[in-house]
Ligand code: IPM
């Protein structure tokens with residue numbers, strides 16, 4: 167009996183719709199090749215809907231989203247809407263309400279892609295960041311008093327409880343054991359590195375560090391443990407990215423270092439991510455924004471969205487009946503790697519191909535007989 171895979175598609179704002187269409191081409195090709203059925207439902211969340219109705223992510227839509235196998239998102243952010251409204255109202259609300267407590271972001275240099283880092287190639291730039299996704303300063307704990315006066319006070323607290331830290335670290339250890347360098351056959355150890363700031367954030371990252379060693383010692387003695395302060399981590403991401411295997415960190419640091427990671431892997435046009443609830447519905451999205459200035463020109467790079475789709479297939483495959491979807495995810499990533507060397511550049515407007523041509527090439531590579 168063939169299973170139906172139900173996907174909610176949220177094209178969103180700016181170039182989001184253009185790149186999501188290309189990811190859908192790859193998805194359709196993968197479904198055809200691996201023999202699973204798709205049922206896709208599109209939602210018009212984003213700036214235009216907000217301008218029309220004042221709604222960001224209505225409760226009714228949120229409830230519907232819970233019933234899907236996965237969500238594919240383009241981009242959120244509209245030039246006519248004050249920053250923060252759509253980001254908080256749609257993106258962060260979905261992450262929080264759907265309890266997508268892991269944000270998995272891979273920093274992988276695909277073949278033929280130029281990196282800003284001299285003398286480094288796909289072998290050196292190949293790691294993932296596990297970003298905690300529902301806590302920290304992102305929870306909005308804080309407030310303001312004496313606003314507008316010279317004595318105004320603004321507080322925004324970095325709040326973590328042990329439960330949040332434990333579940334994120336446990337997931338990261340499991341990931342490192344299953345997908346680390348040794349597991350992938352490209353090194354002799356699986357390594358998980360905690361990225362923190364234990365020299366200044368002596369409460370929050372002390373908690374992270376203690377739980378990190380507790381879980382590692384008790385449950386994952388074979389996974390090598392490392393620690394980097396976040397500032398030094400940025401330095402090594404540029405100088406010696408080959409040191410990294412799986413990195414795990416809090417929400418804010420994860421946000422920041424993955425933009426740096428994206429630049430080392432060839433730019434925002436390539437950086438894929440997944441907001442994962444291991445027991446619920448997960449949402450996959452390119453980590454870049456809505457790029458308003460390129461909207462509607464058919465010049466934006468769709469690879470990040472297609473790579474997010476590959477992650478959607480791989481990461482939502484959590485039981486044996488999903489094996490073919492996991493295989494399909496690998497196939498899509500392989501197709502991307504067959505296409506990137508043919509592109510003149512990864513920058514918008516300089517790819518040597520249009521957005522839709524790149525999408526067609528990847529979809530053809532997914533479908534190709536071999
Ligand atoms: C990201 C983005 C978001 C974040 C913004 C748009 C709220 O920068 O996904 O990295 O900070 O998480």
Ligand code: MG
Pocket residue numbers: 421422425
């Ligand atoms: Mg970010």
